[in-house]
Amino acid sequence: MTAAALRIGLISDTHGLLRPEAVAALQGCAAIIHAGDVGKPEILTALGVLAPLHAIAGNIDNTPWAAQLPQTLDLLIANVRIHVLHDLKTLAADVAADVIISGHSHKPSIQAHDGVLYVNPGSAGPRRFSLPISVGTLWLGDGPPRAQVQLLEIH
Numbered sequence: 001m002t003a004a005a006l007r008i009g010l011i012s013d014t015h016g017l018l019r020p021e022a023v024a025a026l027q028g029c030a031a032i033i034h035a036g037d038v039g040k041p042e043i044l045t046a047l048g049v050l051a052p053l054h055a056i057a058g059n060i061d062n063t064p065w066a067a068q069l070p071q072t073l074d075l076l077i078a079n080v081r082i083h084v085l086h087d088l089k090t091l092a093a094d095v096a097a098d099v100i101i102s103g104h105s106h107k108p109s110i111q112a113h114d115g116v117l118y119v120n121p122g123s124a125g126p127r128r129f130s131l132p133i134s135v136g137t138l139w140l141g142d143g144p145p146r147a148q149v150q151l152l153e154i155h
Contacts, residue, residue: 005139006078007029007137007138008077009025009032009050009135009136010033010137011033011034011121011135012034012121012124013037013106014124015037015126016040016043017039017125019154021153021154021155023050030051031054033054033073033075033084035101036069037060038066039060039061039125054075056086057069059104078140080140080141082099082100082138083095083101086102086104087102087103087105088102088104097116099118099138100119103120104120105120106123108121108134110148122149127154135152136150137150
């Protein structure tokens with residue numbers, strides 16, 4: 001990885017809980033993308049202090065404060081087309097993107113299929129079943145997009 005790579009923080013399914021471990025993991029990112037189920041507007045405020053923030057609504061974001069959040073986002077960062085949606089099962093067939101970022105399942109995942117990178121950073125909020133607490137990183141600008149999931153050690 002060269003110095004030209006942009007580090008984009010990925011977070012999802014906070015459900016109203018922004019853990020200090022998630023904040024620490026997202027420090028220094030060029031931008032942050034929240035893939036829905038934010039839970040509280042304070043989460044967006046806190047993330048927006050760290051870096052420019054792009055966020056969508058998830059299925060729990062149905063209160064008046066969340067009406068401002070789109071259901072999906074199409075971003076162009078470092079000439080990479082990024083599509084953000086909450087539930088991958090609702091992905092439209094005609095989406096043109098290099099990277100698809102989703103949440104909802106709480107299961108961290110990185111997969112490549114037909115030249116598209118699919119990333120689910122998992123859940124950074126309350127633990128669900130035995131699933132890990134995690135965030136993700138997307139690197140752009142120095143070759144093909146790359147992603148990593150970071151499991152958070154919760155104290």
